[in-house]
Amino acid sequence: MNQALQIGPLSLPYSVLLTLVGIALGGFVASRLARASGTEVEPTLTYMLLVGLVAARLAYVLRWHDPYFDLPLSILNIRDGGWEPAAGVVAAMLFGLQRARRQAGLRKPVLAAAFTTGAVLLLGGIATFLVASSAVHLPPLSLSSLDGRSVSLADFAGKPTVVNLWATWCPPCRREMPALQQAQAANPDVNFVFVNQGEESQAIAAFLDRQGLALRNVLVDPQNSVGAALGHSGLPTTLFFDAHGRVAGTRIGELSQATLTQRLAGLRAVPTPTR
Numbered sequence: 001m002n003q004a005l006q007i008g009p010l011s012l013p014y015s016v017l018l019t020l021v022g023i024a025l026g027g028f029v030a031s032r033l034a035r036a037s038g039t040e041v042e043p044t045l046t047y048m049l050l051v052g053l054v055a056a057r058l059a060y061v062l063r064w065h066d067p068y069f070d071l072p073l074s075i076l077n078i079r080d081g082g083w084e085p086a087a088g089v090v091a092a093m094l095f096g097l098q099r100a101r102r103q104a105g106l107r108k109p110v111l112a113a114a115f116t117t118g119a120v121l122l123l124g125g126i127a128t129f130l131v132a133s134s135a136v137h138l139p140p141l142s143l144s145s146l147d148g149r150s151v152s153l154a155d156f157a158g159k160p161t162v163v164n165l166w167a168t169w170c171p172p173c174r175r176e177m178p179a180l181q182q183a184q185a186a187n188p189d190v191n192f193v194f195v196n197q198g199e200e201s202q203a204i205a206a207f208l209d210r211q212g213l214a215l216r217n218v219l220v221d222p223q224n225s226v227g228a229a230l231g232h233s234g235l236p237t238t239l240f241f242d243a244h245g246r247v248a249g250t251r252i253g254e255l256s257q258a259t260l261t262q263r264l265a266g267l268r269a270v271p272t273p274t275r
Contacts, residue, residue: 029109030109039103041109048093052089055084058087059084067257079254092114097111137246140153141153144201146204160241165239179256181214181215184215197224249266
């Protein structure tokens with residue numbers, strides 16, 4: 001199942017879409033309640049949103065602090081998807097309740113906004129996880145390596161495996177490559193497989209040489225067969241498979257060292273199958 005809404009070249013993950021829907025629905029419910037009591041709630045909702053976003057980002061940075069502290073400016077790169085939603089919801093609710101203490105008319109709208117948004121995120125997140133995890137496995141497709149050898153993705157089963165779908169023309173793909181290369185060197189217990197989408201081996205090899213990238217398991221997929229089999233056409237997309245070959249997580253968009261560290265920790269939490 002595709003885990004993103006594809007609009008032309010734009011790939012919008014359902015998790016992001018779900019967050020937007022939850023915030024919009026919470027704001028709508030709060031506005032209706034406030035209007036009925038003659039209370040102006042929109043400024044408070046705006047501040048709640050800002051506080052929630054900052055808290056969610058800071059909580060994530062503090063939890064996975066080492067990569068961010070090594071490169072402090074990377075804290076501002078919110079494109080890496082590093083958020084702690086629960087921390088954001090709690091912080092926004094506490095801020096809203098503090099404002100409501102001074103203005104009684106805000107209490108019901110603020111509580112309604114927080115409850116509605118939290119419920120949408122929780123229920124939608126559970127449904128998305130159940131559908132995604134039950135539908136996707138490491139596909140038994142045969143591809144070619146840069147030197148022309150035939151390689152089956154099924155050969156990587158038995159160890160945690162990270163499959164990165166990328167292309168040389170994709171700017172976020174290029175930006176995340178150093179982090180992926182470093183992770184491949186530092187985690188020999190995890191397979192890292194770089195499946196290029198839609199390009200020929202000569203162009204791929206020339207790009208890697210120009211960038212000084214020494215990646216193992218670079219595979220050529222000129223027909224985009226892996227992306228089609230996994231239900232992903234947006235780039236970059238990184239899928240994390242446990243040692244049983246089942247998808248444990250998906251990141252649509254650019255990874256940072258911190259978000260990659262988080263995903264690898266989740267992979268290691270799944271027991272390796274005994275032989």
